[in-house]
Amino acid sequence: MHARRPSSTAIIASLALFFALGGTAVAASHYLITSTSQIKPTVLSKLKGKPGPQGAAGPVGLQGASGPQGPAGSQGPAGPSSLSAITTVIGPTVEVENNKVKGAGAECPAGDRAVSGGGDGSISGLIDSEMETSHTSWFILVYNASGITLKIHAAVECTAAGQAVAARVFHPTHTLMNRRVAELVAAIDARKR
Numbered sequence: 001m002h003a004r005r006p007s008s009t010a011i012i013a014s015l016a017l018f019f020a021l022g023g024t025a026v027a028a029s030h031y032l033i034t035s036t037s038q039i040k041p042t043v044l045s046k047l048k049g050k051p052g053p054q055g056a057a058g059p060v061g062l063q064g065a066s067g068p069q070g071p072a073g074s075q076g077p078a079g080p081s082s083l084s085a086i087t088t089v090i091g092p093t094v095e096v097e098n099n100k101v102k103g104a105g106a107e108c109p110a111g112d113r114a115v116s117g118g119g120d121g122s123i124s125g126l127i128d129s130e131m132e133t134s135h136t137s138w139f140i141l142v143y144n145a146s147g148i149t150l151k152i153h154a155a156v157e158c159t160a161a162g163q164a165v166a167a168r169v170f171h172p173t174h175t176l177m178n179r180r181v182a183e184l185v186a187a188i189d190a191r192k193r
Contacts, residue, residue, distance in 0.1 A: 096144040105139040108158035116157040139177035
């Protein structure tokens with residue numbers, strides 16, 4: 001059998017196809033854009049859009065490690081010396097007649113402050129027991145409904161100013177006790193009517 005010679009048309013078509021495919025590969029290697037400087041500025045500006053809205057905040061990150069410990073501070077002032085210097089002062093005895101309200105008080109020595117207190121005696125009718133506003137004494141109030149005369153007295157625990165309580169100006173006074181006695185007497189008198 002005898003091989004047929006390709007026609008000139010087939011040869012031209014094959015060459016055209018070869019150059020067409022090869023030319024694309026050459027063009028791709030010669031016209032590849034590798035940086036924005038290869039693009040005309042007016043074209044580049046058209047490629048950029050407007051910024052979009054800000055997105056939602058992301059989740060909170062993990063807490064970081066603790067930093068190193070700082071240097072030690074300077075020595076502070078000395079604290080109160082001793083609470084063993086608390087002393088008890090017993091006030092004078094007060095007689096409370098039947099159906100009467102009376103108060104008894106105990107004063108700290110000058111320069112001392114009250115830190116606690118109370119009272120003693122036949123005080124089943126104890127109405128009040130508290131520190132005076134001056135912080136230098138303690139008082140109790142008793143309403144006697146026993147039918148007999150009662151003997152009572154107050155006691156106060158004192159310490160030097162600046163040890164257990166803040167120091168204040170010394171103002172011996174019984175204004176709070178006297179006011180409470182007057183209020184209670186008025187209340188009892190109102191019940192009797």
